[in-house]
Amino acid sequence: xxxxxxxxxxxxxxxxxxxxxxxxxxxxxxxxxxxxxxxxxxxxxxxxxxxxxxxxxxxxxxxxxxxxxxxxxxxxxxxxxxxxxxxxxxxxxxxxxxxxxxxxxxxxxxxxxxxxxxxxxxxxxxxxxxxxxxxxxxxxxxxxxxxxxxxxxxxxxxxxxxxxxxxxxxxxxxxxxxxxxxxxxxxxxxxxxxxxxxxxxxxxxxxxxxxxxxxxxxxxxxxxxxxxxxxxxxxxxxxxxxxxxxxxxxxxxxxxxxxxxxxxxxxxxxxxxxxxxxxxxxxxxxxxxxxxxxxxxxxxxxx
Numbered sequence: 001x002x003x004x005x006x007x008x009x010x011x012x013x014x015x016x017x018x019x020x021x022x023x024x025x026x027x028x029x030x031x032x033x034x035x036x037x038x039x040x041x042x043x044x045x046x047x048x049x050x051x052x053x054x055x056x057x058x059x060x061x062x063x064x065x066x067x068x069x070x071x072x073x074x075x076x077x078x079x080x081x082x083x084x085x086x087x088x089x090x091x092x093x094x095x096x097x098x099x100x101x102x103x104x105x106x107x108x109x110x111x112x113x114x115x116x117x118x119x120x121x122x123x124x125x126x127x128x129x130x131x132x133x134x135x136x137x138x139x140x141x142x143x144x145x146x147x148x149x150x151x152x153x154x155x156x157x158x159x160x161x162x163x164x165x166x167x168x169x170x171x172x173x174x175x176x177x178x179x180x181x182x183x184x185x186x187x188x189x190x191x192x193x194x195x196x197x198x199x200x201x202x203x204x205x206x207x208x209x210x211x212x213x214x215x216x217x218x219x220x221x222x223x224x225x226x227x228x229x230x231x232x233x234x235x236x237x238x239x240x241x242x243x244x245x246x247x248x249x250x251x252x253x254x255x256x257x258x259x260x261x262x263x264x265x266x267x268x269x270x271x272x273x274x275x276x277x278x279x280x281x282x283x284x285x286x287x288x289x290x291x292x293x294x295x296x297x298x299x300x301x302x303x
Contacts (some may be wrong), residue, residue, distance in 0.1 A: 004147050004200040007089045009100065014273060015089060020047060022091050022098030024185045025143035029136020031189055033202075036134075040199035042209045047193060067102060070158045075169040076117075082106040083116070090147040095186040105154070111150030116214040117141045121160035126168070130284045133157070133170050139182065142174040146179045189203075216295065 009015045023031065023043075030038035037059075045051045067085075074083055083105050088184065091098040117140055128208040133155055155170040192199075224230050227262040259277060262268045268275040 001149075002092045002094055002146075004090055004092045004149070007091075009087045009089055009275075011138050015100070018089050018091070019098060019100075022096050023047070023189050025097070025099035025140040025147075026068075028139040028143060028182060028185060028192070029134070031185060032136075032139070034134070034139075035137045036136075037205075039092070039205045041200045041201050041206050043189075044193065044199050045209055045213060051209060062120060066158060066160075067118050068069070069165070070118045070120065070156055070167065071103065073158060073165070074103075074156060074169075077167055078107075078169075080108055087123070092147065095183045096145060096183070096190055097147065097186050099140075099147045101144050101148060103149070103156075104150075110151045113148065115141065115144045115148050115150040115153040116142060117153070117155050119155065119157045120161050121157055123159045123164075124157035126157065133172075138172055139178075140176060142178045143182050146182065212222065213292070215293070238299075 001082070007018060027043050029035040030043050031040055033040060042051075071083055071085070076083060083103050085103050086101055089098060089100050094138040098102065101115055104116040104180065105116045108112050117137070137155055141153045141155050144150070152174065153172040155172055157166060157168045159166050186188070258268075258275070262275065262277045266276060266278050
């Protein structure tokens with residue numbers, strides 16, 4: 001049994017500060033490379049204080065505000081369940097694990113408390129699950145189950161479509177093997193942090209993290225002439241840019257052909273397509289001032 005402590009969450013800023021000292025349940029998937037939104041590098045840089053904590057994105061804000069809606073759906077679909085939001089941050093200092101449970105449920109089929117993690121998912125994304133939650137969510141619930149010492153755990157998912165929202169509940173029971181593995185993951189993470197072993201970057205996901213790491217140029221130049229991978233990257237980048245330019249030129253020519261055929265008409269009828277060419281007026285606006293680093297790459301002139 002680990003010694004778990006609790007702190008009442010009163011402000012978001014304070015809560016974010018607490019989280020930085022612990023590997024939290026929602027970050028386990030990212031540390032393992034299983035999260036669609038965060039990477040091992042972004043979590044490492046956040047804990048090391050190299051970048052600011054993740055901002056409140058539109059998806060995060062939607063999930064937080066939809067929690068109340070999910071609780072309403074639970075009360076309607078399961079009227080014999082008693083649900084409450086604890087508003088506490090749980091943490092333990094042996095493995096430096098933390099969690100913020102969304103809700104605690106009392107159910108007639110379990111003697112103890114049931115941990116409830118809430119998610120709001122767009123219907124197309126939920127359908128891609130094919131009936132099985134992502135491993136990152138399962139790890140999150142398993143970690144919360146452990147820190148709460150809950151009798152059971154559930155993942156309550158509200159799948160939101162254009163005209164509907166349906167509640168789906170997945171059972172995630174206590175699992176000794178999973179909990180032991182979570183502790184091992186946390187131990188390894190903090191050992192790597194102490195040793196300064198920085199995770200490799202995922203360049204498809206880590207663009208914002210890298211930009212945050214180096215917001216300003218602090219020296220004039222660096223010699224990368226012996227970096228073989230950079231040569232490959234520059235050649236590949238140039239080829240892709242040329243292909244994009246060629247494709248845009250072709251698209252522009254096709255657009256001109258279509259416009260020529262439509263002529264003075266506002267729309268054109270063609271089976272299987274909707275084609276319009278209407279007059280629009282775009283209001284003028286002033287671009288706000290911006291400061292940041294801009295990457296420009298071009299071939300050096302031969303001497």
